[in-house]
Amino acid sequence: MDSSSPSEKLIQLLVQGHESANQLRLTLGKPSSADNKSSVAALDLVNNVLRSFEESMSIVSRRPTEGVFDKVPVNTGGNSPSSNGRKADDSEESSKSTSAFKERRGCYKRRKPTTQTSTRITPNLIDDGHAWRKYGQKLILNAKHPRNYYRCTHKFDQGCLATKQVQITEEDPPMYRTTYHGGHTCQNLLKPPQIILDSTIPGDSSNSVFISFGSTNQPNTKLNHETYYPTFPLVKQEYSTQELKPSFNHNQSSSTDHLFLLSDLTAFNSPGPMPVLSSESDHGDVISSSGVYSCTTSTTHDDSHSFDLDMLVDVGDLDVSQFDQYPFDN
């Protein structure tokens, strides 16, 4: 009946959904309705839906070539987990202990440089709300400090390909450069982030903005229960003890509310309702007193949403001009 494969059908459905959402966005974006607050909110929702579709299509379309399934050997000759994808050429005489290691090597695919990347340089390590697991550490040429490699905890259970690299780029004061590769495809975080302005929080400064990513008490999270997790994701220990430690010193946040102080973040100083961080604001560097954020997106979707501007840390009166010396990917 239907000659198309399940993956093709899936892509078709995603495309249909994307087109429908796009039409809805065009309708909502008409001047006649744009001055309506509810229309603006609806437009934001539609944009979120569009992003979800685009990410999904991107994942589906690339998975056969670079997804985790790629690690399944084409020619296994057996189902032994210890034989997945490695070369079968180590029947050599290598009686050294390394021969055992050789057996388990060669079953990964190096990431193409075209994947989405975003870079942050911050004076503190930031908790981005995702659960990361360290999988490597490497000394880099001409670098004083090793580079740490993290992958999403949900790499295997949800196929999330997001990784990040953390490296100290400067010593005095210590600056942490965090590079994110690929967007999260796991349903681990409130995504897109629910940003709620709350200027009434005691103790906030006049030029500070609190952003809440909490979902626990927001009634409209019920509408998205399939996408948003009702509680903040479990953040597993991801910091190595010697140099990585959580940096929420201001303690304005709790594990349930997740309020973060953004001082002097000019992007949020515009009057009027707080805009949802739409795709239009994703590109380029964002400089705030919390650090420098650089985003590089893939060329496939100009409004792809790889940059998770979800959590920042307050560092006080840091001179942001010093960040100009750092090179960025884009």
Added chain:
DNA sequence: TTAATTTGACCCAC
């Protein structure tokens, strides 16, 4: 016992 981290080896892009 389970899960996360460490660390040396392996693989691949340049």
Added chain:
DNA sequence: GTGGGTCAAATTAA
């Protein structure tokens, strides 16, 4: 050939 990214056994921590 080299450097960087990833794998996975061993080790450590909870």
